[in-house]
Amino acid sequence: MSTAIYIAVMAGVTYLIRALPFGFFQKKIKSQFLRSFLYYIPYTVLSAMTFPAILYSTGSTVTAAVGTGVALILAYFGLPLIAVALAASLAAFLTGLFL
Amino acid sequence: MKTGALFRRGMLHGIPIGLGYLSVSFGFGILAVKSGLSTLQATLISLLNLTSAGQTAGVGVIAAGGSLAEMALVQLTINIRYALMALSLSQKLSPRFSLPHRLAAAYGITDEIFGVCAARQEPIEPPYMYGMILIATAGWVSGTFLGAFAGSLLPPRMTAALGILLYGMFIAIIIPPAKKQKSILFAVLCAAALSIVCKYALPMLSEGFAVIICGIAASVAAALLFPRKEDAA
Known part of the structure; x- marks a missing residue:
């Protein structure tokens, strides 16, 4: 299948998700279950995307595991997103030098 | 405030977002090319989508030769949070935000832009949001x-x-809130565990669908066990 079609579907769906509520809806969602469900979605989706895929992100499970550990520790201490991301990458790179 | 001044203020407030995006999207560019896309395609995806998680998953679907339905569902699940943010932000807009302005600015609703706009005291004006979106994009x-x-x-x-x-x-996005709220910690651990099970026990399940199933299942479990009070948006 042509990559352009994938890109068009991807962009179209992403835009509509933002534009329909922003343009047309004014009311608040009432259902507590639905509100709770939507509240947790970003966290669960990011978690499912990250684990275990992160271990295969550098081509070496060892360097990826070290990078993951560093990211978890720095994130735990609340460092900014960019600092955590760059430190994970640096840790994976430095570990790779010793393999 | 005048349109020009609002636009410049939006650009100013967008600078930290833009710098952050610059380094993270560098990683996305590398990932996209590794997955077999061209430089032009990768750049176009970023211009049209302006979202990290959705794009990363989307490239995964393309690389795996998934169906278009899978692509649409993956984007819907991962980006549905923007609908919530858009709903919440729509309550804060100034009267100048006519429908065309809303449809234009909707393009730029990201986690970070939402965060900055939602934290403003005053109503959001279109030029302010455009300035911020320009720098971030x-x-x-x-x-x-x-x-x-x-x-x-x-x-x-x-x-x-x-x-x-x-x-x-x-x-870095999921750990700090998980540390503060055990409901989020539960949701995150649950999703990770399910995802690991899918990867090794159900290898025939494509990555995109695995993310959808794990994300939805973990969120339903968390919503049932830890329903949210009315206050938080």
Whole structure:
């Protein structure tokens, strides 16, 4: 299948998700279950995307595991997103030098 | 405040967002090229989508040759949070935000832009949001281009290590709230555990669908066990 079609579907769906509520809806969602469900979605989706895929992100499970550990520790201490991301990458790179 | 001043203020407030996007999207550019996309395609994806998680998953679907329905469902699940943010932000807009303005600015609702706009005391004006979106998009698109283009010029050791960049950012997004709220910790652990089970026990399940199933199942479990009080948006 042509990559352009994938890109068009991807962009179209992403835009509509933002534009329909922003343009047309004014009311608040009432259902507590639905509100709770939507509240947790970003966290669960990011978690499912990250684990275990992160271990295969550098081509070496060892360097990826070290990078993951560093990211978890720095994130735990609340460092900014960019600092955590760059430190994970640096840790994976430095570990790779010793393999 | 005048339109020009509002636009400039939006640009100013968008600078930290743009800088952050620049480095993260560099990682996306590398990942996209590694997955078989061209520099142009990677850059176009960033320009049209302006979202890290959805794009990363989307590239995964393309690389795996998934169906278009899978692509649409993956984007819907991962990006549904923007609908919530859009709903919440729509309550804060100034009267100048006519329908065309809303439809234009909707393009730029991201986690970070939402965060900055939602934290403002005053109603959000269209030029302010446009200024912020301009700077954020410039960082996101140029970073993707540089990553996709220069990624192949860097030593393989370095591009390999940069592959973890986006995942590192995802960890930085989910860990601090998980530390504060045990409901989020539960949701995050539940999703990770399910995802690991899918990967090793159900290898025939594509990555995109696995993310959808795990994300929805973990969120339903968390919503049932830890329903949210009315206050939080």
